[in-house]
Amino acid sequence: MCIALFLWQAHPLYPFFLLHNRDEYFSRPTEPVAWWDNGDILGGRDGLAGGTWLACSRNCKIAFVTNVREVAKGPQPKSRGDLPVRYLESKMNPTEFAEEVVMEAHQYSGFNLILVDLCSKSMIYVTNRPKDDKALVSEVPPGIHILSNASLDTPWPKAVLLRSNFEKFLEKYGAGELPAEDMADKLMRDTTKADKTTPPGVYSVEFEYLLSSIFVEANTEQGCYGTRSISALSVKTNGEVSFYEKYLKESWKEHKVSYIMEQTGTS
Template identity: 80%
Template sequence: MCIAVFLWLAHPLYPFFLLHNRDEYRSRPTEPVAWWDNGEILGGRDGLAGGTWLACSRNGKIAFITNVTEVGNVPEPKSRGELPIRFLESKKNPMEFAEEVVMEARQYNGFNLILVDLSCKSMIYVTNRPKDDQALVSEVPPGIHVLATASLDTPWPKAVRLRTNFEKFLEKHGGGELLAKEMADTLMTDATKADKTTLPGIYSIEFEYPLSSIFVEVNTERDFFSGPYSTRSMSVVSAKTSGEVAFYEKYLEEESWIEHMESYMVEHTGTG
């Protein structure tokens, strides 16, 4: 039940600033953030399906994805984690790639996908589970946004809480430098559970309640969980007006939290 809060074209120093928690079974093999084989893509890698939940590239592209909480699955679905990588490897701009994804959207289980190109200042949201009569593809306006496992900016309790805390943090620090570690430790470790009466009710309360916090930890075997399930990593990706991109990750390895940072300058090659 991953969650992310991000700032887009609404800060004097950072055109883009993202905080992201990835929640997953402890037993699922995962590789921490690193440069991939060709040295062009920076991100974590799912050791089972081979894709990613969050990654960026040297030419100024960023992509991240969350599942959609829903009942039922697509038979023999494609891996959702491949979508961010395909975008980063393509020469298409966010809208062009989004239109490509829509053509095959039914082949995936529910997903929310954010596509960013810093070079052309474009951010596109794609989902194959649109809310009500909303479009599958939409341009993301400047401002603060939250993405959990529902449509973009759906006011689930944990999403509202994270957005509010993020806004307070920004107000406190004004338009100055934002420290990745401080923000991750302050905002993304919040284990406060939601009031049970405010849960979305897609599944039972017994399933939704332990997942209703920003930081998730289910350490015991339960009817709805096939083993320990928790927040496996906290990530902060920032892009400065200078062109510097920094990727901070704090990830769980066995029972220890390990942190590291990678940074690089965007290579302006252009897309589309």
């Protein structure tokens, strides 16, 4: 489970601004945000399957994925974390890669995938669990968007709360610089729970209740589960990228990586 709020082509200083929580079992091996072996991909890495939930590249690309809340069934499917990596390693633009993913979408459990190319100002949303017979692939319009474990911009209570609190920050800072680290701390560590009658009802009422906050903390029969990393990823109009991460590894740690995107044209 994860939740992401992002601002796309709707701010004079930031063509892209993202706040993101990754929720996972604490026992699952995970590597914090770092440059990968080839030095072209920056992101966290799942130590079990090898993929990522959120990463970016030197050449204008960003990708992140969330699962769709559903009860698992059937044989072990392909890892959804491979999808962002494949996009970032490819020479395809978001639309081209989305078309490739659709051809194999049935091989994965439910997912939501965001593909970004800053150079061409393109953002595409891909899902294999479309809501109300909508398209599997769609272009994301400029504005504020929320992605959790249902379709893009589904108004789950915690999504509505996060958007509302984010908008208050925007009102305060206007067209100026946004305090990304402060926003991550204040907005993404919110433990406010939804009313027990409002969650989607995929899991038990008690587990749904524990998952209904932006920042998740839960004890389950499989072990501790909850938010393991909080990220703020921003791209300025001059191509400056800042990737801040606060992550849990025995205790909470934090670090930040900055670089300039290579704006050499569309990919």
